[in-house]
Amino acid sequence: MCIGSGNCEFVAPRTFRIEDDGISRVVSDGKADGDDTVTRAIDECPAMAIRRAEP
Structure with a gap:
């Protein structure tokens, strides 16, 4: 589903x-x-x- 916009990497670069x-x-x-x-x-x-996995 990712379209590669980069928003996630911009906001959270140590995670994405x-x-x-x-x-x-x-x-x-x-x-x-x-x-x-x-x-x-x-x-x-x-x-x-992006979905957060439940433990």
């Missing part, structure tokens, strides 16, 4: 990275940027492609 294929990947456990920052990145995804 756009890879060479243009798709965003999680590069940490989601804690590196803090919960509020990760939540903001999720909310700003234009494709609504």
Whole structure:
């Protein structure tokens, strides 16, 4: 579902990275940027492609 807009990487660069294929990947456990920052990145995804996994 990722369209490679880069919003997630811009908001939470220690958690998300756009890879060479243009798709965003999680590069940490989601804690590196803090919960509020990760939540903001999720909310700003234009494709609504990011979901938070429940433990």
